[in-house]
Amino acid sequence: MTKNTERDKKDKKDQKTQYHHGDLRAALVQAAGEILTNEGPDALSLRGVAARAGVSHSAPYRHFTDRRALLSAVASEGFRELAHRQRSHSNDATMNLTEVGRSYLQFALEHSAMYRLMFMSDILEANPDPDIARMSREAFETLRQAINALLPDCHHTGALCIMMWSQLHGLAQMLLETRLRDWMRDGVDDDAMIEAACTTLPETIKHAASVLAAKATARQGLSG
Numbered sequence: 001m002t003k004n005t006e007r008d009k010k011d012k013k014d015q016k017t018q019y020h021h022g023d024l025r026a027a028l029v030q031a032a033g034e035i036l037t038n039e040g041p042d043a044l045s046l047r048g049v050a051a052r053a054g055v056s057h058s059a060p061y062r063h064f065t066d067r068r069a070l071l072s073a074v075a076s077e078g079f080r081e082l083a084h085r086q087r088s089h090s091n092d093a094t095m096n097l098t099e100v101g102r103s104y105l106q107f108a109l110e111h112s113a114m115y116r117l118m119f120m121s122d123i124l125e126a127n128p129d130p131d132i133a134r135m136s137r138e139a140f141e142t143l144r145q146a147i148n149a150l151l152p153d154c155h156h157t158g159a160l161c162i163m164m165w166s167q168l169h170g171l172a173q174m175l176l177e178t179r180l181r182d183w184m185r186d187g188v189d190d191d192a193m194i195e196a197a198c199t200t201l202p203e204t205i206k207h208a209a210s211v212l213a214a215k216a217t218a219r220q221g222l223s224g
Contacts, residue, residue: 024053024055024059024062024063025062025063025073027053027055028049028050028053028055028059028060028063028064028070029070029073029074029077030053031049031050031052031053032044032049032070032071032073032074033074033077033114034052035048035049035052036074036113036114036117037111037113037114040113041071041113041116041117044067044070044071044074045067046060046061046064046066046067046070049070069129071117072129072131072132073129073131074114074117075114075117075118075129075132076129076131076132076135078111078114078115078117078118079118079132079135079136079138079139080135080138081107081111081114082104082107082118082139083135083138083139083141083142085103085104085106085107086100086103086104086139086142086143086146087142088145088146088149089103093146093149093150093202094150094202096146096149096150097146097147097149097150097201097202097205098198098199098201098202099198100142100143100146101164101168101197101198101201102194102195102198104168104172105168105171105172105175105194105197105198106194108172108175108176109172109175109176109190112176115172115176116176118136119169119173140161140165143161143164143165144157144158144161147160147161147164147205150202150205150206151205151206151209154209154213155213155216156209156212156213156216159212160205160208160209160212163205163208164201164205167197167201167204168197171193171194171197175190175193180193
């Protein structure tokens with residue numbers, strides 16, 4: 001049997017596998033997400049993902065040039081899920097903002113490996129993926145919409161979004177890294193801390209908006 005014949009047979013097998021999955025890329029990303037959750041990012045490889053998806057070891061190269069491209073696709077799916085979770089929860093603007101914050105923190109704790117890949121890892125920095133940028137902007141936009149609903153006349157929504165995301169991210173990171181020692185928490189568990197942070201979030205945002213508005217007015221007075 002010639003090498004060309006062997007290659008043709010292997011390609012046909014890969015094509016059948018792709019047809020069986022319906023969407024090979026989605027199957028590979030799903031398999032990578034499962035490995036990430038169960039074993040961590042160090043265990044992710046194109047060969048390992050192919051084995052878990054039940055395809056030949058060459059099949060992933062149809063969609064991903066290397067491991068970094070695969071990780072980028074997985075992180076993009078993480079942002080997609082985060083944006084989905086943060087979309088409007090309630091017609092009541094105050095309650096909605098509280099729920100948006102809660103959904104963010106719950107996502108971080110329920111999908112800790114994914115969250116670390118999205119926000120805390122330098123794996124993706126050397127090769128920024130446009131899809132990650134697009135999906136992270138969509139997640140950011142859900143915060144903007146929630147704040148706009150709470151404060152429709154505010155002119156500093158962008159700054160408030162950054163503040164809100166920073167507060168949520170800071171708490172999520174501290175909880176995940178177990179840096180909040182028992183002696184710092186006075187016996188308060190994670191759920192209670194999340195509830196306190198999210199319940200007070202609307203008033204925190206309102207107060208921040210008033211401070212920003214006052215600063216802006218003061219600057220205008222000085223420039224006038």
